[in-house]
Amino acid sequence: MLVYLLRRLAQSVFVLIAMMIVVFFGVYMIGNPVDILISPDATPAEIEETMARFGFDQPVYIQFLKFVGNALQGDLGRSFVHGEPAVQLILSYMPATLELAALGLLFSVAIGVPLGVYAGYKADRWQGRAIMTGSIFGFSLPNFWVGMLFILIFAVQLQWLPSTGRGDTVEVLGMRLSIFSSNGLQYMILPALTLALYKASLVTRLARAGTQEALTQDYVKFARAKGVSETRILFVHVLKNIMIPIITVLGLELGSMIAFAVVTETVFAWPGMGKLLIDSITTLDRPVIVAYLMLTVIIFIVINFTVDVIYTLLDPRVRVKGEAA
Amino acid sequence: MSVLELRDLQTHFFTDAGVVKAVDGVSFSLDEGEVLGLVGESGSGKSVTGFSILRLVDPPGRVVGGQINFRGQDLAALPEREMRALRGNKIAMIFQDPMMTLNPVLKIETQMVEAVRAHEKVSHAAARDRAISALDKVGIPSPAERLAAYPHQFSGGMRQRVAIAIALLNGPDLIVADEPTTALDVTIQSQILAEVQELARDTGTALIWITHDLAVVAGLADKISVMYAGRIVESGPTDAVLTAPGHPYTAGLLGSIPGHGRRGERLTQIPGMAPNMAHMPQGCAFGPRCPHVSDTCRGSAPQITDYGTGRGLRCHHPILAAEGAA
Structure with a gap:
């Protein structure tokens, strides 16, 4: 198990290095931040002076090595716009996005798994077909449109839930979170549902396919021969077997949910990392963009790692193989 | 009769x-x-x-x-x-392939206890006791410890014994x-x-x-x-x-x-x-x-x-x- 984890860790380091190269050169190819940082009527001397202050007068590879050196010490540069260290800036926006993604994930599992298992159980009946047809909408409706539709129905027409903003926050472990205050939670429901819709459809389809396959297995027939109820067969025997592919996909999707909640956050004016990214792109705030992308990579690595650990908890067979390795 | x-x-x-x-x-x-x-x-x-x-x-x-x-x-x-x-x-049934009949992700205990509790309102502990005696009956050594195991930790013959024990429960x-x-x-x-x-x-x-x-x-x-x-x-x-x-x-x-008695004879x-x-x-x-x-x-x-x-x-x-x- 330890050897396996170490090997995974080494792989992650390579991914990080590769990402550093791609991100740095990619972002530094576009635009000239100096144009935005200083007023258009600045003198050439002032421009020179600014360039030198930010280190733009150095050759690219020197800039890169400096970037890597700083990055290794946890310093990904200082935001041109906010003047704060980029990492700190992003981290201050992160809790809002994390809690939104967490609630979105919860919704997608809570909606997708029961629907999918049921659709798999009733695969040839109208119930199963209806769920599958419904999931196509979940896949194909664009996020921003669903968000606006939700606002229109639940905030404007029915006035059940607030439309935009974040609501009350409570400080938990040094982070300001909405999820633990009832007012804040109300603000989260619509954006989280919007975010969850696509994933819920995905989970539904995965759960359905898994259930259909599992139901033909001998262990299901044997459980029936034991007189175990259909409910227990579905939600104990089948569910535990189909959770492995679902967790895999959800793990990856959680990463994309955190990293790319951009559209949903914009529609609901949710002050998270996605909104910060959009703002930083429009102002060409390079350090923030780079730091954001690097953090995204780290998030994906951490999640993949966690998923692997969860596997071993879900599937006893993996546990043994890991111990043997 | x-x-x-x-x-x-x-x-x-x-x-x-x-x-x-x-x-x-x-x-x-x-x-x-x-x-x-x-x-x-x-x-x-x-x-x-x-x-x-x-x-x-x-x-x-x-x-x-x-x-x-x-x-x-x-x-x-x-x-x-x-x-x-x-x-x-x-009426109980025993299946052909012991590798496939037990659920790979559930403990033997879970799979045996549920078979008892599907038919009788008994406590988990009582159902567990019955599972232990059933495993004992089919010749599985130290049945109490084996209950915590998963099917893949048993050989084919042992798995079939577990299936028979379940049938007898x-x-x-x-x-x-x-x-x-x-x-x-x-x-x-x-x-x-x-x-x-x-x-x-x-x-x-x-x-x-x-x-x-x-x-x-x-x-x-x-x-x-x-x-x-x-x-x-x-x-x-x-x-x-x-x-x-x-x-x-x-x-x-x-x-x-x-x-x-048929050595040398053609089948x-x-x-x-x-x-x-x-x-x-x-x-x-x-x-x-x-x-x-x-x-x-x-x-x-x-x-x-x-x-x-x-x-x-x-x-x-x-x-x-x-x-x-x-």
């Missing part, structure tokens, strides 16, 4: 290629503590018969006719809820065993056979042992029913059927078993192969493979005929009768 009586059981599969009569009019009865060997080739309908008794035939298959009288109740007409209450409780009146030793080593096979025989004798449980192996039932079964193409072609007390087979098919099966084989169940031959289903086939056989399918002392034969030209005449 009879525990189970099948009368003219019909289980058909409604496939795109047409209706397949996998079980076409099977009848037999079984007394308390009696062991019936249900013998036949692959595809003869013997397993489907077993699953029909528990009403566990997968679609597109369906029990379409006949009676399954279990202790006076017709299972074929029983509502699903009451049927579930019988399964694993009064609620003290059933009838166990349907669908080729439970086919996937096991010969040494394990004989151990399990001996154990099951002893358990059935001790508890008075009636047993249907489905197999393609006549050698297996020879030492185990009280009586034998031989199936061919969805029908029973010969039935009777084990000794009588094995020493003097009446149906050419049974004789063919016996002739293809290698034995001690006979039954020519041809089992018929395609969607396109059955005219007349007797065994006709095209039978050495004694006549025009009568091609013209009409034989009916089952009672030859006394529990023997029944479905043949126009039984070997039995030929010998009697000679």
Whole structure:
């Protein structure tokens, strides 16, 4: 198990290095931040002076090595716009996005798994077909449109839930979170549902396919021969077997949910990392963009790692193989 | 008293290629503590018969006719809820492949305790105790510790023992065993056979042992029913059927078993192969493979005929009768 984890860790380091190269050169190819940082009527001397202050007068590879050196010490540069260290800036926006993604994930599992298992159980009946047809909408409706539709129905027409903003926050472990205050939670429901819709459809389809396959297995027939109820067969025997592919996909999707909640956050004016990214792109705030992308990579690595650990908890067979390795 | 009586059981599969009569009019009865060997080739309908008794035939298959009288109740007409209450409780089943029958991600304890608690309102601890004694009965060492294990931590033979222990949990009146030793080593096979025989004798449980192996039932079964193409072609007390087979098919099966007394002799084989169940031959289903086939056989399918002392034969030209005449 330890050897396996170490090997995974080494792989992650390579991914990080590769990402550093791609991100740095990619972002530094576009635009000239100096144009935005200083007023258009600045003198050439002032421009020179600014360039030198930010280190733009150095050759690219020197800039890169400096970037890597700083990055290794946890310093990904200082935001041109906010003047704060980029990492700190992003981290201050992160809790809002994390809690939104967490609630979105919860919704997608809570909606997708029961629907999918049921659709798999009733695969040839109208119930199963209806769920599958419904999931196509979940896949194909664009996020921003669903968000606006939700606002229109639940905030404007029915006035059940607030439309935009974040609501009350409570400080938990040094982070300001909405999820633990009832007012804040109300603000989260619509954006989280919007975010969850696509994933819920995905989970539904995965759960359905898994259930259909599992139901033909001998262990299901044997459980029936034991007189175990259909409910227990579905939600104990089948569910535990189909959770492995679902967790895999959800793990990856959680990463994309955190990293790319951009559209949903914009529609609901949710002050998270996605909104910060959009703002930083429009102002060409390079350090923030780079730091954001690097953090995204780290998030994906951490999640993949966690998923692997969860596997071993879900599937006893993996546990043994890991111990043997 | 009879525990189970099948009368003219019909289980058909409604496939795109047409209706397949996998079980076409099977009848037999079984007394308390009696062991019936249900013998036949692959595809003869013997397993489907077993699953029909528990009403566990997968679609597109369906029990379409006949009676399954279990202790006076017709299972074929029983509502699903009451049927579930019988399964694993009064009628248990053991499957062919022990590698597939236990759920790989659930502990043995979970899988055994749920089998008890599906039928009785008992505490987890009480159900667990019963599981331990059942495992002990089938010869699994240190059963209390083994409960915490997962199926993959057991060998094939051990898994089948666990499956048998599960079948025994609620003290059933009838166990349907669908080729439970086919996937096991010969040494394990004989151990399990001996154990099951002893358990059935001790508890008075009636047993249907489905197999393609006549050698297996020879030492185990009280009586034998031989199936061919969805029908029973010969039935009777084990000794009588094995020493003097009446149906050419049974004789063919016996002739293809290698034995001690037959060293150097050529093994006979039954020519041809089992018929395609969607396109059955005219007349007797065994006709095209039978050495004694006549025009009568091609013209009409034989009916089952009672030859006394529990023997029944479905043949126009039984070997039995030929010998009697000679």
